[in-house]
Amino acid sequence: MKRFIGFIKKEFYHIFRDRRSLFILFGMPIAQILLFGFAITNEINNVDIAILNTSKDTTTEEIINRIAASKYFSIKQMVTREADIASVFEKGNVKAVLNFERNFSKNLIKENKATIQIITDATDPNTANTITNYVNAILQHYQKELNKDVHVAYQIIPQTRMVYNPELKSVYMFVPGVMTIILMLVSAMMTSISITREKELGTMEILLVSPLKPFQVIIGKVIPYIFLSIINAIVIVMLSIFILNMPIQGSLLLLGLESVLFIITSLALGILISTISATQQTAMMISLMGLMLPVILLSGFIFPISSMPMPLQILSNIIPAKWFIIILKAIMLKGVGLEFIWKETLILLGMTVFFIALSVKKYKIRLE
Amino acid sequence: MGISVTNISKSYKNAKALQDISFEVKPNELFGIIGPDGAGKTTLFRILTTLLFPDQGTATVAGFDVVKDYKKIRNSVGYMPGKFSLYHDLTVEENLNFFATIFGTTIEENYNLIKDIYIQIEPFKDRRAGKLSGGMKQKLALSCALIHKPKVLFLDEPTTGVDPVSRKEFWEMLKRLQQKGITILVSTPYMDEAALCDRVALIQDGKILQIDTPEAIVKHYPTSLYNVRSTNMYQLITSLKTYEHHHSVYPFGEFVHYTDTRSDFNPEDLKVYLESKTLSDIQIERTEATIEDSFMELST
Numbered sequence: 236m237k238r239f240i241g242f243i244k245k246e247f248y249h250i251f252r253d254r255r256s257l258f259i260l261f262g263m264p265i266a267q268i269l270l271f272g273f274a275i276t277n278e279i280n281n282v283d284i285a286i287l288n289t290s291k292d293t294t295t296e297e298i299i300n301r302i303a304a305s306k307y308f309s310i311k312q313m314v315t316r317e318a319d320i321a322s323v324f325e326k327g328n329v330k331a332v333l334n335f336e337r338n339f340s341k342n343l344i345k346e347n348k349a350t351i352q353i354i355t356d357a358t359d360p361n362t363a364n365t366i367t368n369y370v371n372a373i374l375q376h377y378q379k380e381l382n383k384d385v386h387v388a389y390q391i392i393p394q395t396r397m398v399y400n401p402e403l404k405s406v407y408m409f410v411p412g413v414m415t416i417i418l419m420l421v422s423a424m425m426t427s428i429s430i431t432r433e434k435e436l437g438t439m440e441i442l443l444v445s446p447l448k449p450f451q452v453i454i455g456k457v458i459p460y461i462f463l464s465i466i467n468a469i470v471i472v473m474l475s476i477f478i479l480n481m482p483i484q485g486s487l488l489l490l491g492l493e494s495v496l497f498i499i500t501s502l503a504l505g506i507l508i509s510t511i512s513a514t515q516q517t518a519m520m521i522s523l524m525g526l527m528l529p530v531i532l533l534s535g536f537i538f539p540i541s542s543m544p545m546p547l548q549i550l551s552n553i554i555p556a557k558w559f560i561i562i563l564k565a566i567m568l569k570g571v572g573l574e575f576i577w578k579e580t581l582i583l584l585g586m587t588v589f590f591i592a593l594s595v596k597k598y599k600i601r602l603e
Numbered sequence: 604m605g606i607s608v609t610n611i612s613k614s615y616k617n618a619k620a621l622q623d624i625s626f627e628v629k630p631n632e633l634f635g636i637i638g639p640d641g642a643g644k645t646t647l648f649r650i651l652t653t654l655l656f657p658d659q660g661t662a663t664v665a666g667f668d669v670v671k672d673y674k675k676i677r678n679s680v681g682y683m684p685g686k687f688s689l690y691h692d693l694t695v696e697e698n699l700n701f702f703a704t705i706f707g708t709t710i711e712e713n714y715n716l717i718k719d720i721y722i723q724i725e726p727f728k729d730r731r732a733g734k735l736s737g738g739m740k741q742k743l744a745l746s747c748a749l750i751h752k753p754k755v756l757f758l759d760e761p762t763t764g765v766d767p768v769s770r771k772e773f774w775e776m777l778k779r780l781q782q783k784g785i786t787i788l789v790s791t792p793y794m795d796e797a798a799l800c801d802r803v804a805l806i807q808d809g810k811i812l813q814i815d816t817p818e819a820i821v822k823h824y825p826t827s828l829y830n831v832r833s834t835n836m837y838q839l840i841t842s843l844k845t846y847e848h849h850h851s852v853y854p855f856g857e858f859v860h861y862t863d864t865r866s867d868f869n870p871e872d873l874k875v876y877l878e879s880k881t882l883s884d885i886q887i888e889r890t891e892a893t894i895e896d897s898f899m900e901l902s903t
Contacts, residue, residue: 241704245693252692437688441747444652444682446674447705600673602654 238447242455249429250459260425264417264467265474271409272479279365283311284331285323292340298351298377302333307369324356331355331366399568410475411563412536415556417471418494419501419530422464424522426505430456431518434509440602449598457502464498465491484570493566493576496583497559503590504555510597530556558583605630605786606651606755611660613646613809620646622809624660628788633781635800636790637894643809644790645685648759651788652682665754665786681753685760687744691733695724695743698732699750706751716783717746720776738769745776756780758789762796774799794895805898812901817894824892824900826850829870830858832886833877842880846873853899860896861887 250257284302288295303310311329314320320332334352336342343349353370355363400407430453433439442452472490475481483490504526512518531537533547534556540548551557558579565571565579573580606628613621620643628634636644649655651664653673661668667675689698699721703710714721724742727735732743741761748756758777762770774796777787789800797803798817805812805820813820833839839859843852850862863873870887877885892900 238705238707241701245690245697245701248693248697249690436690437684437686438690440649440652440654440684441682441688441702442705443654444677444680445702445705446678446707601656602649 239451239455242447242451243458246429246455246459250463256425260421260463261467261470263420264413264471267413267417268410268471268474268479271413272406272475279307279362279369281309282307282331282362282366283329284308284333284366285312285314285320285329286310287314287317287320287332287334289337290335290339292338294340294343294349295335298335298374299333301373301377302370305369305373320354324354327356329356330359330362331370333370404481406475406479406481407568410471410479410481411560411567412534414468414471414494414563415497415534415536415559416527416530417467418464418498419504419526419556420522421467422460422498422501423505423508423526424519425463426456426460426502427508427512427518427522428515429460430506430509431512431515435514443600443602449600450595453506453594453598457506460502460505461495461498464501465495468494468498481567483567485566486572489573490563490566493559493562493580493583496580496587497555497562500555500559500583500587500590503587503594506594507590507597510594510599529554533557534560536560555583555586558586605632606634606662606664606788608647608651608662609660611647611650611657611662613643613650613655613658619809621650621657624806624809624811626804626811626814628786630786631781631784633777633787633789633799633801635797635803636788636806637792637794637797637803637898638790638806639792641808642806644806645759646809647806648682648684648757648788648790652680652757653677679754681748681751681756683744683748683756683758683761685763687740689732689740689744689747692731694729694731695735696728698743699746702747703750708751710750713750713752716752716780717749719779720749721746737765738772741765741769741773745773749780753785755786755788758787760790760792762791762793770796794893794898797894803894805894805901807898807902812898820894820897821892824897826862827868828890828892828896829861829863829873830855830886830888830890831861831873831877832858832884833882834884835882838880839877839882842877842882846876851899851903853896855895858890860890862900 250260286299288299299310302308312323314323314332317334320334323329323332332354334354336350336352339349339351351374353367355366357363433442468491472483472487476483505522508518508521508525512521533540533543533551533554535551536556540551540557543551562576562579562583565576569575608627609625611621611624612619624643624647636647638644646655650657651662651669653669653676656670661670663669664676665679667673667679669676690701693701699710703713710717720742724735724739724746727739732740735743745758745761748758762773765773770793777789778799781787791797797820800817802814802816803820804814815823831839831843836854836859840852840854843849843859843861848864848868850864851860853860861873874885874887
């Protein structure tokens, strides 16, 4: 046991003396959370638009006022001729142009209908879509007010309610994803690098020719990173709660335990990577390419799994991050307990046991 | 409690690293494995320290089989691999402390054994190992390998990359360790270090050329060896190599070591020949063979 503690002490020396890695270790989660929380977002705010209003009557003015009053749009310029629309887009100043037809008000009263054209810059399809939806919503709202005294014979009124994230905040989606990526990266990459570093330095040879047992070496490597990852997880959750105002609906204890499980899964993966790579470079490449990409692309973090082609959907099942993100979302946003996520937890647990068994089997007590 | 190697062979994918190697190291002996880079020295050390399996043959270290009893060997040997395997970001003292701890001992317990060596680097004990000079790294690595009082000490090219003064000191330290009852197996590519061992094995291309005391190896040098010297070294060598009776020609410091095929060789004949090749200031004199000459002779 004294040997083991000596080994862990040595690992902490390594970690705390490598200032650069330490900075990455703790700087990365903060930077990522803040980036995803503030800079990278699906919501639109203050989008610049232009308006072509040839009618200039009370109805169009009313609509324009409403659009200008919403926080989503700011009216950048007024276009006077239809021919100018193209050049406005080309300059790239605005994302959308609203074109009211001639005699808008008159048509509305006389023929009971009037048209407004919404032209959007679809170089960014998501934004274009969102803009269209928002304008539609404003128009419909206005229309309803116009019709409030009129009795319409047949009417279907959809009542939508967005649950768990009523304000559709993208932060709610990013936090679980970022937390997953960071825990995976810190745990898997850092352990695999620290084990391969011993191989590269030649100190692994001495450790092998010592009474330390292989599992002691591995566990000794892993324990410091479990600590660091737990600290990281706490930092992320704190940042989410206090800076991004993300409420954690479920039990913090359950969240903590599930995080520890996922950290161990990632560490086991890191050990596995270190058994198949001889240098720190390879270990880093495998961790980045083999873990980061699938986690970003296939875990449901950014792209919904249900809209992927079938083969990718099946493939996504073997990615531990997918299950952890489901668990995180369930605890953070839905506030459910273990009774609803036991299946995902069990899958993660199974994967962990599998990875550990595999790496113990692959860990060489000799050099070949 | 020595080392016994019987018919060990080891191949990598397409290279034979060791071919049918056998030798004995007696308890408390300082045994040298002498050979150039790529001769198979490191492979042999790794088999004996249980890091590699031999393809064929058996070996025992301190009475334990290297395959079956590898755990017991790992408890009772000290190993210093080719590169000084230290943690560069740990200080001298932390390195030593770490190796003491994983072997279940303390610096104080065996300080006596490493005292001579460690005392020289103790003034720098708070310095990171990565910032030490080659000679100091070597001393620290040796201290780390010794801290658990091993019965057998394996040193794989311990003097490579170390300045001549430190090399000399290092061999003196080995001699002192030997007096404390430790069996030492040391490998080196430097022929001059061979003379400091009790016995040596000359090894090349995975085969042992000869095993004997350094004195006996030199004594068994088959022919007479001559130092030849002239003002133009390059021309001297090319001229000697075209001489019809030449047996071997090797540059050796400021001289060329020359042997002749004839048993009744007269140096005057050679001098006449060299003068005809327009060489001047020619000196030819008998000299004693060194381990290097024996090695060259055996390996051709």
